[in-house]
Amino acid sequence: MIPDTFGLSPVYENASGERGSDPRTLTRSYAIDEMALAGYLLFSHVPTPTTIYQDVKRVQSPPISFSGSPITGGIREAGREILSLLRASTLRGLPAGDSPIGVYLSGGLDSSLIAALLVE
Secondary structure (H helix, E strand, C coil): CCCCCCCCCCCEEECCCCEECCHHHCCCCCCECHHHHHHHHHHCCCCCCECCECCEEECCCCCEECCCCEECCCHHHHHHHHHHHHHHHHHHCCCCCCCCCCCCCCCCHHHHHHHHHHHC
C-alpha cells in the first residue's frame, strides 16, 4: 500500500511495518506523541510525517514526475514545472511574425491562463 502522488489518500505505518489508511487501527498503545500534540496546538494540525499516536507515522508520497524526471521539491516545484511546460507549449502555438492574436475566453481557468501567458 503506497500513498497517491499528491497525498490526498494518506497511508500510515506503525513501528512493525504494518500499513493502513487509518492510524487508529495501527496503534497498539494509543500513546500520544508529545511533539505531534505541540504541533497541533501551535499550527492547528499535526505536522507530517507525525501522527497524534507515538508509534504511527504517515508514509511520504512518491516524488512527482511530469517531464520524465522526478520532482523532489514537492508541490511548489511541481507547480513551477507545470508553468514552464505551459509557457513552452504556448510559445509553440504562436504564429510566426507580429500578426495580431485573438483568444476565445470561456471564463474558465484554462483559457484565462493561456491568455495570461500570451500577455507575458
